[in-house]
Amino acid sequence: MKSIVSPFLWFLFLQGAGLFLLLRWSSIKCSRALIRLLLVLVFLLAIISTPLAGDFLKNTLAIHPTENSTTPPVAIFVLAGGYLAGATSDEDVLGAESQRRVLHAVGIWRCYPDAILVFSGTLGMLRPERVTQLMADVAMCQGVPRSAILFESRSINTREHPIEALKLPGVSPATSIGVVTSDWHIRRAEQEFRRYFQQVHTYPLSPLRGTQGLKSFIPTAESLDDNTTLLREWVGILWYKILGEIHVV
Numbered sequence: 001m002k003s004i005v006s007p008f009l010w011f012l013f014l015q016g017a018g019l020f021l022l023l024r025w026s027s028i029k030c031s032r033a034l035i036r037l038l039l040v041l042v043f044l045l046a047i048i049s050t051p052l053a054g055d056f057l058k059n060t061l062a063i064h065p066t067e068n069s070t071t072p073p074v075a076i077f078v079l080a081g082g083y084l085a086g087a088t089s090d091e092d093v094l095g096a097e098s099q100r101r102v103l104h105a106v107g108i109w110r111c112y113p114d115a116i117l118v119f120s121g122t123l124g125m126l127r128p129e130r131v132t133q134l135m136a137d138v139a140m141c142q143g144v145p146r147s148a149i150l151f152e153s154r155s156i157n158t159r160e161h162p163i164e165a166l167k168l169p170g171v172s173p174a175t176s177i178g179v180v181t182s183d184w185h186i187r188r189a190e191q192e193f194r195r196y197f198q199q200v201h202t203y204p205l206s207p208l209r210g211t212q213g214l215k216s217f218i219p220t221a222e223s224l225d226d227n228t229t230l231l232r233e234w235v236g237i238l239w240y241k242i243l244g245e246i247h248v249v
Helices: 007-025 029-048 051-061 097-113 128-143 160-165 188-194 213-219 221-248
Strands: 075-077 116-120 147-151 175-180 198-202
Touching: 007 029, 029 221, 051 213, 051 221, 075 097, 075 160, 097 116, 097 128, 097 175, 097 198, 116 128, 116 160, 128 147, 147 160, 160 188, 175 188, 188 198, 188 221
Parallel strands: 075 116, 075 175, 116 147, 175 198
Antiparallel strands: none
């Protein structure tokens, strides 16, 4: 019911209906061509705003996790996914995606307790390095000792994670590493880490259960926001490939 009364859904409906009426009433060839183009764009916007489109995009970005490797990871990099800054540092809250990544990484670490958990990333916010501290707090609450944790709080994007990783003590291109991040982000993360490391294990989060039934066909503002992130991820993958080729040349 909430989806049906959504202002965004009615916006798309009224836009399409209005353009369709204009197409019927317009007799100018140039105007009719422009209206047809606008109708197509509204139709595409409606499609990309559905949960079904999001499921498709996630499937194109997903890769299988590493299983039964003969060489265990020495360092498990957990990529930061954001936090909510409060009025003071005590009121800062780890974002849901970052928290899911930490909890998943703790599960991986329990399989390889000799590995080091590296919380990687910084954010251009009030307290840029706070996100990795919050991630470490969650990990220690789950039983990970402080001695098994390292911080990499200098990388500001996916491309910089492996570059800054090589500056950490005991980390070299020959180090066997694991990468923990969201299922939709793992492809780009793996692409970048493999530029610098010989052995990369991937541990993506399990995808959240998508919308089922007829609701998956209904456009929503939330799905548009999520799907924009997924489309931007593909753009980032292609852009990083271009930068990599330029760097090689």
